[in-house]
Amino acid sequence: MEMDETSLFEKVKLPIAEFNSNALASLVKNQEGGIKGPGFPFSYLASVLQFVSEDTKRTVKENILCNFFRSLLELSPNDIAASVNLASNRLPKDSSVNSSNEGGLGGGTISKAVREAAGCAPDRLRQLYRETGDLGDAAQALLHGQRRLLAAKKSLSIQEVYTAIREINKEKGIGCEERKRKRIVKMLRICRGCEPRFLTRCLLAHVRTGATFTSVLDALAAAAAVLEHPGLNGTKLKFQIKGYQEATREVHAAFADPGAVIAALIAGGGPSALRSHCQMRVGTPVRPMLAKPCSGVEDMIQKMKGKVFSCEYKYDGQRCQIHISEETETSSMFSRHLDIMTGKYPD
Template identity: 30%
Template sequence: MPKAKAKAKTKAKKEEPATAGLGDKSVEAAERYLEYDPVSKVTWKLGDATPYLYLANIFESIAETTKRLEIAELLTNAFRTILASKPTDLLAAVYLASNTIHPQHEGIDLGIGDATLIKALAEATGRKDESIKNDYKEAGDLGSVAMASRSTQRMMFPPPPLTVTGVLKEFRAIATTDGEKSVDRKKGMIKKLLVSARECEAGYVIRSLQGKLRIGLAQQTVTQSLAHAIVLHGDAGKKKKGAELADALGAAFDVLKQVFSECPTFDQIVPALLEVGIEGLQERCKFTPGVPVKPMLAKPTTGVSEVLKRFEDIAFTCEYKYDGERAQIHLQENGKVSIFSRNQEDNTAKFPDLINGLKRYIKPHVKSVVIDCEAVAYDREQNKILPFQILSTRGKKNIVESEIKVKVALYAFDCLYLNGEPLLREPMHKRREALYSAFQEVPGEFFFVTEKTSRDIDELQGFLDESIAENTEGLIVKTLDATYEPSKRSLNWLKLKKDYMEGCGDSLDLVPIGAWLGRGKRTGVYGAYLLACFDEDGEEYQSICKIGTGFSEVILEELANAMNPHVIDGPRSYYKVSDAMKPDVWFEPKQVWEVKAADLSISPVHQAACGLVDPQKGIALRFPRFLRRRDDKEPEMATNSEQVAEFYNAQANKQEFNANGDDD
C-alpha cells in the first residue's frame, strides 16, 4: 500500500473537468473508455460475487496517481467490470468507494477507535499490541501496518475470500452493534475480516473502519464514475463516440448530481439506475419527506449597489439573514417529524422543544411538509435574538425538554414540499405563498423571516441597517422567479452581510491541515494553524493562510484536543502547499473553521485559487482571525477556490463602487 507522498503536489494549471463536454481531455477520455473491455477484466467466474480484492487493487491504483481524470477513469472502469459480471454488487462497491455504509442522514458511521482496531489486528496476526502501536507511530497509517502484519500461519481450512457485498454487510453489522460487550463483539467481527483478508485487503479494511481511505477519492468522483459507468454499460455507450459520447457522459453526471442532491441515498439511486438507467432516474428518484435535500446556498456580495447591478432587470426580495443553525424540518404523512442540519445530519434529538411545538405552528390542513428555516437562540422574556455562541452551548444528544436553558426560535424562509407536492422547481414567490398558507407565527417560537421588496437604494440600505440592529448578520437577496437549487451556491441568492464594509466581503469556512507548536504562553498547545480552502475540480486542499489570532487560551486548548487525534505523518498528496510552509504537524482534513480577514492578496506562497486570478500565484488572507468552529459543515463543504477568487475580485468592485460614490 503506497504511503502518502511527503511532498505536496503542485500543478501550474488546473485540469479540465471530465464533464467539460467538448473539451479535449473529456473527448480523449471518452475514446479511451471505448478501448476498455470490462468482461476481459473479470478474473473470477462471471456472475459470482465480486471479490473485495478486485476493489482493493483498484484503490491501490488510485493511490498511485494524483491526476483526477485518471482516478475517475480507474473507478469508472471498475464499476463497468462489476456491471459486466454481477450488477447487483454495484451498490456495495459504490458505498465502499464513497467510504460510507449508509445514507448520511441515517447517522450510521463506522469510525472504530484505534485501540479496538489494534487489538483486533494483534489477535488476527499473532503480534503484540505494543509492537503494532510502535509501527503505527512510525508509519502514521494503520492500514499500511495491517498490510505488513499479515499472518504467515497456514490454516487447515482457510476462510473463504472476502467479497464486496460481504465486506459492506460486515461493516454495517459492526456499525450497528451496541449494548453489553459490544466492543468485544465488534472486535470479533473485525478479526474475522482480517483473518480472511488477502494481499492489500487488510489495509483497506482497516482504513475503512477508521473512516478514511486516504487515497484522495472524493464523493464527486465516485458520483461521476457511477454516472459514466451506467452510460457506457448501456446502449448509448456502445453507439456513441468521441465528442458525442463525451457530451453524453457529461450530461449523465449532471443528472446524477441533481438527483443525488434531491434524493441523497444510493440505496434508492443505484437500483433505479440498474432498472431504468440515467434517462428514467429523475422520474424514479424524487424528493420526499424524511430524506433531506442538500440546502441551496447564497453568494456573497460587496454592497447594495452590487445587488442592484446584478438584479437590474429582475424582480427580487430581501430577507433578514439570521445567525443560527440551518434547520430543514420534515413532517411525513404518518406524523413523524425530522430535523436535519445543513450537512444532512439528523438533528431531531437535539430539538425536542421544536418537535413538540410544531403542532402549534402548522395549520390543520397540512398533512406533509418540508420547510427550510434558521434555528436561532432567542430570549423570550426580552423578545430578542441572541448570538450564535449562545445557541452553540445547547447539547446535541439526550436532551430533556424540561432541562433546556437556551430557548430556540424558528425563522422559516422557504417551503420545499407541501401535501404530497414537491416545490423545488416552483418559483420563489409560489414557495413563499405555500409557506404562508401552511404555517402561522407563534410569538417567541415561530416566525416568518422579515422581508422587503424594493428597488430603492436608500430603502434597501436602511433595511440592511435595520437587520443589523435586530442582531442578524445582514440580508439575503433572492430573485422571485428562482427555483430551489439544492447544494448550489446560486447567483439567484445573494448574501449582503454587515461585514462587507470591513474589508473581505464575507467570512470564509476553511480547513485546518497543519499547525505549529506553541511557545511561551502557548506551550502545550498549537500556537498557529495552516488553513486551506477546498478546490472542487482538483479535489484538493489549497493553503490560504497561517492563522494565530482570534483564539482565547480556552479555545486553543479545545482546538488542540480536537485536532490531536487527526495528526498524520506528512501532507496528503491532495494538499497543495508551498515548500515554504513547513508546519510542525499535519492533520487529516476533519474540521471546518469560520475565519474573517481584513482582505485578500496575491501570494507567492499560498496556493488558494492558483491560476484563477494570477497565472502562477495563489491568494492569501491578510490578517485572518478565528471566529468559530463550523460543526455543521464537512471539509468538502468548505469555501472553495472559485469563491476565494470571487472574494478577491469583489474587493476591486467594492473599491470601484466607493470611488464612484455609489456605495457607503
Template identity: 30%
Template sequence: MEYSILAESFKKMESTRKRLELTQFLVELFEKTPHEVISKITYLLQGKLRPDFEGIEIGIAEKLAIKAISKSSGIAIKKIEEEYVKGGDLGHAAAIILEQKTQTTFLMENITVERVYETLFKIAKLEGSGSQDMKIKYISSLLNDANPLEASFILKILLGTLRLGVAENTVMDALAIAYSGSKENRKILENAYNVSSDLGKVAETIATKGIEGIEKFQIKLFSPIRPMLADRVKSEKEVIEKMGKEFAIEYKLDGERVQIHIENEKIELFSRSLEKISNYYPDIIEKIPKIIQA
C-alpha cells in the first residue's frame, strides 16, 4: 500500500477535531487498506508499532532526527534547527527543508506502508555500539524517497509527536462501519479489545474474519486485560443516580494495580497501563509460586 495514501489521511485528520469527521476519514482509509496491512495502519495511527504490553518503543531524539534530515537533504544542521525553532514542529520543518532539497536521488524507491513500518521496527530494535549511526542511515533512506508530506509524518511517528486526535473508540467506530456496515457493532469490537489489549489484532480480525471472528476473542495468558477504570462522583446520591438501586462497592486500596500471568515456570507482571513490569519486581516474582501453592 502506498504510504502517500496514509500520509494524506493523516493530513485530513490533523485538520479537524470533530469526531464524526475523524470517523469518516478513518472509514475511507480502512476501505482503501489491504487486509494484510490493516494491523500496521492501526498501530501507526496510534503512533505505535505493536501493542503497549510488548514494550516496543519507537522514539528517537530530536538531534538524531535533525542529523538524518541533513544527511537526506544536503542542508546544514543549523538551517534545519532554525526552521524548527520557527514553527516548533520538526516534522513540519522537515517538509519545508525537503522542498529545498539540494541532493537528488535518481534511483528512488516507492515509499509503501510496509517499508515504512519495517524500517521503523528495525530502528526500534537497534541498540548498542553503532546504533545511532544505523538509525540515521535508516531514517535518511526513507527521507530520500519520501515527498515532504510523507517525510513529515514519518518523523512525527519517530519522535512521538503524531497528534491526530483519534481516540481508540473512534478507531473502533470506524472499523465497525468499514467492515461490518454498522456502528452498532462497536461494542463487540470493544469487548475484543478489552480482553486482548491489541487494537491491531482486532482490526486484522474484523477485516479478515468479520464480526464472527471478533466474537471469538477470549482472555489469553500474557496478553493483559484492559483495566476497568472508575468515574469520580461528588456524592452518594450521584452514585445511585448513575448505577441504579443495586450495585456492589469495594474498597479502593493504595498501591499499584498489577496483573499477574502464570503458566508453569513463566510469570509476567503487567501494570495498569499494560506495560510489562516483571523486571521491576523480582521479589514479587520470587514469592508468587509459594503464594499460589498455598
C-alpha cells in the first residue's frame, strides 16, 4: 500500500529550523512505487505547489519553497533547474541559455489528452471546466483516485516530466499533435495524488500558485544560505538569507541567464562567488529596465550620486538589445523578452 504522500510531504511546511530534508528523503525513497535511483518523484513537486497555492502569505510560500529546495540541494541537485522552471511557468524551447520563456501547450491538445486518459465524454470535461474555471482542477476531478492503468508501481519523476514537456513543446511536422497527445495521455495515466492537476498546469505553463520566477529564485537563494550556514538561526540567519537573495536578484538583473544563476547557487560559495560567476558579458542579455530598480527619480539620482551617467528618451516601437563582440566579430540581438532575434534583421 502506498503511503499518504500529502501527509508525508507536509513536512515542508515546518519552520526552517525544524525541517529535516534527509529524513524526508529517506521516507520518499522507501515508498512503494518510489523513484529508483537519483531524483525525486514529481508528486513531491506537485504537493509543494499545492501547499504554496493554498496559502496567501508570501513568507509562508517562500518558507515552503525554501525547504523544498533545501532537500533538492542536499540530495538531488539535478532536479533543481527543472523544478525552478516548472514552478515558475518557464518552459525552455531548446538548450540555449536565452530560451527560457513563458509559454505552454494549447488547451485543445491537453483537453483531448485528459478526456482520453479519463475515458470521459467531451461534455463531462466541459462541465467540470465551467464549474472549476481551471483545466488542471477539471483533470484532477476526473483522474484523482482513478485506478492507475499503466505500470502500477511506476511513478513520474521531476526530470521525466520536465524533459517530456520540453520535447512535447518542440514537436513539429505531420502528426505532431497526435504524438503530443499520446505522450500526455501516457503521463496522465501514471499520475496519482494531486499530480493530474499540476501536470496539466505545467503543460499549460500556468501553475497558479502565486509564485513568480523571482520569488522562486528567492526561495532557492534562501535554501542555499541555510545550507551554507548550518549553525545559524534567528536574526543572524535572516541576515544571511537577505544577503543571498539580494545578490541573486542583482546578478540575474544584469546577467539574464537563469541556468547559470541557478548553477552558481547550487555550486555554493555565497554571494561573492555568485557575483564572480555571473558577471555581465557580451552575448548574454541584461534584463531591460531592471538592472537597478529605483523607486523614483530622486532615488535614481541618489544612487548615481558622484557618478557620470546618461539618460535617454523612451520611444514607441520594437525594443531591441544589441550585443557586439569585437573579439569574435559577431553580433546578437535580443527582444524585450530576451528572445534571440538576430536572424530577423540580417542587414
